[in-house]
Amino acid sequence: MFNKMAKDDNLIETYFKQIKAFPLLSVEEEKELSKQIQNGDNNALHKLVNSNLRLAAKVAGSYSVPGIPILDLIQEANMGLMQAAKKFDYRKNVKFCTYAGWWIRQFVIRFIVNKRRIVRIPQRKENTLRKIQQAYNTLCQTMMQQPQTADIAKELGISVQDVDSIINMTADSLPLELTFRNDETINSIDIHEDYTYSPERNLLKQSSRDGAMHILSKLKDRERRIINYRYQLNGCKRHTLREISNKMNISPETVRQIELKALNKIRSHANELKEYVYAV
Numbered sequence: 001m002f003n004k005m006a007k008d009d010n011l012i013e014t015y016f017k018q019i020k021a022f023p024l025l026s027v028e029e030e031k032e033l034s035k036q037i038q039n040g041d042n043n044a045l046h047k048l049v050n051s052n053l054r055l056a057a058k059v060a061g062s063y064s065v066p067g068i069p070i071l072d073l074i075q076e077a078n079m080g081l082m083q084a085a086k087k088f089d090y091r092k093n094v095k096f097c098t099y100a101g102w103w104i105r106q107f108v109i110r111f112i113v114n115k116r117r118i119v120r121i122p123q124r125k126e127n128t129l130r131k132i133q134q135a136y137n138t139l140c141q142t143m144m145q146q147p148q149t150a151d152i153a154k155e156l157g158i159s160v161q162d163v164d165s166i167i168n169m170t171a172d173s174l175p176l177e178l179t180f181r182n183d184e185t186i187n188s189i190d191i192h193e194d195y196t197y198s199p200e201r202n203l204l205k206q207s208s209r210d211g212a213m214h215i216l217s218k219l220k221d222r223e224r225r226i227i228n229y230r231y232q233l234n235g236c237k238r239h240t241l242r243e244i245s246n247k248m249n250i251s252p253e254t255v256r257q258i259e260l261k262a263l264n265k266i267r268s269h270a271n272e273l274k275e276y277v278y279a280v
Helices: 002-019 027-038 042-050 053-062 070-087 096-116 123-143 149-156 160-172 199-216 221-231 241-248 252-268 270-278
Strands: none
Touching: 002 053, 002 070, 027 042, 027 096, 042 070, 053 070, 053 096, 070 096, 123 149, 123 160, 149 160, 199 221, 221 241, 221 252, 241 252
16 A cells, blocks of 8 residues: 555656746737637647646646546646637636636546445426526526525525535535535535536626626716615625615606716716627
């Protein structure tokens, strides 16, 4: 056993020495390689991957768990890196390491879950869990905060008990080591296999949210409150003009006028918001 551990340590040490030999690339160099990759240049693909092997190894190391060799995690991380290099679009204003991190993390987590999970839930509940996952991701954006179980249940038209039951069933089948890592709770919804996974979509959502919040910050406090109430932003429920007038102690007509004024301000920043969206 000790001989095997020593051998593994030697292999890891040798591997890290090898990947350090590949030079790091600038953002401009990565974009140029991406152009070549899109034209079918395999040499450019290998160069982009090799220059980021240290990133893949670092991410893999952060998910190290007992019973799974670190070299296996690194191999899986490298597969995620390869996928990222193939799909990376040089026209989008995002660093390759940021984009690749999404793919690497997803590949490593899926590998660990599939390796360690013993209990398999029925197909019908697998499908429901996938719907729960999609509702969770959607509500995170519309509510701009983490949704509660009741929010997900309402979105899907099922009971809170059903949502809790399926999530708990999945959580019970996950390796304990993944429950807490660096004081960060990993939600079973987040790591359940999602065939619709797309880093591009996640980056787009985040960019759109950042752009929207930036523009809302330019509104006056009263304007921002009314927009939040009217369009269910920042966790607010949708309010009628009458409900807002009662909350803010102003007439419904005044609420309507303020809303129109705020919307005109938002429209004046439409081009700015497009820049946020198309940045990814």
